[in-house]
Amino acid sequence: MARIRFRLLLLLAALALWTPADAQLRRGARTVVRGGTMPRTDSLKLRADSLADAAFAAELDSLFDAEFRADSIRLTELRTDDLFTLDSIAAARIASGGAFAEAGAEKTDTAGLPARPYRKGWFMSDSMSLSKVCWLSTVLPGYGQVYNKQYWKLPILYGTVGTGLALFFHENSTYRPLKRQYDALTDRSLSRTPELNALQSKMIRSNTRRQVYLGLTIASYVYFIGDAAVNYSTNDVSHVKKATTLACIFPGAGQIYNKSYWKVPFVVGGFASLIYCIDWNNRGYQRFKKAYNLISDYDAHPENYPDGPTDEFHGRYSASFILNLRNNYRRNRDLCIIITGALYALQIIDAHVDAHLKDYDISDDLSMNLEPLVDYAYVPGAGGNRPVFGFNMSLKF
Template identity: 70%
Template structure:
């Protein structure tokens, strides 16, 4: 087909038409150029997709940082970095931790506490408070050495007392002197054991309080301290008025457990002597040898023994319940410490007077009511 055009020979139409005109005749589109153009289009699309994917990854990193409790200034710096340096600026980077399972920077508070319970003094080493090690080790070592020494003196006295009372519980000057020596030795032994345990528990609590490697909320620290020692969580929350109730409750429960246990041991021994006398009276020519001299029957002593044992077990259960309750109290109280009770949390109820246009009357009509507003 011929086309007459008033243009010079070998003129070219706009490049987007991809049509050449030579000598007034339109030629077919160039297939090679069209293929090259399609390749260029595909390459441009791939480039655009890679840029969009990189921007999406950068925006995802920004959103992930925003969902955490990050500082607003830090988020602003992330946004500035996002637009200033391009999508590759927020690429994830691997943190460098100290090597070793026991000295890793990624160790949490719970793990440090448990390891400190197994290895006393580890928390002070982890927190780099080396000057505390001689204090804790000295107190624990001294208390433990004194306890072992006193326990070696207490055991022979206890064996002699039990051997004497297994034959007869009648009060004699020899039995009273032996019991007095045993009680004094047992008191010193318990004091030394208390010093050792107090130093050990305090070292664990100090490791938890001084922990600052990773960000830890007040709630977790308060709960951890309450688990380590009853009342420590209340002290950390500065709820000092609760400490006497917690400590007094535990002291009362421990006293009740000890009192009922002593009663259980007492009537258990008396019941054993009376029951043996009832079964073999020929072995006791002087009559019953229990501390009550046979005034109570074996069934009555058995009932008393069972009552003291039941009360002792009940006190142990109540002590466990009190331990759990004080942990819950420390956990909840730490949450409430951060609860906002400012004036921004308010409810206002105000009268409302408004005018509404009524088409039927062709005028405005007053409307009365209440306006309730909540601020939070």
């Protein structure tokens, strides 16, 4: 009987110590310790926790990837001159988990760092190409300086261009009446008189000043277009494109950019010579054109000229001879214009090729090797392969 009681006590003690897994999960840690067992982790709970952690990590990774893609898209829209701030912005984002605000809202980081506004549009954009900046600078003086944020150059540009234009228009107002008086005198007669010589001298001096003022105005205007191209730094532009663009803007500028200074006198001298030839032939054309008109009118209406022909040659040459001279001067003038256009295109090509060759790696090994060669070729008539003897030449350049 005592043995049976002892066994029942052991059974009750075992039942008291044993609890189901669900009951242990519902009981607190202190209750389990008082019950005589150490707290243990159930396998089902371990599995559930691991699955929850894996899902949470996957969700974080997807959010991070989405944020990284959005940030990378926005970062590519930043200008090159703002790249030095990317490290600080990235560090603040990693530390605080911040991201750029949505499009349309104020572009600031959640960490409080201000983001540079991105300029969009056709007229003013942070990703505008070099050629577009130059074309807009041609139409709108000073646009390139505004785009490059060199505002201090604007007073110089507008000052030089405005002063040159004012002087040109002032001198042009003096030259025009003199030219009308000269044309009125020479339309009646080309005989040299003191009055005509004095008027022509005064007209030439005024025209020279007028051309100098106009040349300085155009030179300053073109210079600031080239300045906009040289200081352009929005996108990564190769030296080849900059040299070609500068050569298009002004002859010889591409050679200066390539540091081929010995070519500049040939380009500038060639253009100066051709411009002089164009002007000289044009003056000859205008001279013989007027003489031909006078002698033709005399041949058609001799009664209107009681004193004889009024051209500068006084009838010593026939109308057909003067017509040939007029046509020759016009032909030479047009030919010089064509040669000037060809020289302009040639100096652009030279600047483009020279810029390419600046980065071209030329090896020091310039050699030619000649060695004997023995090969086997299939000859159908001989019914098989036959040896072929010759030489192998290789060039290295």
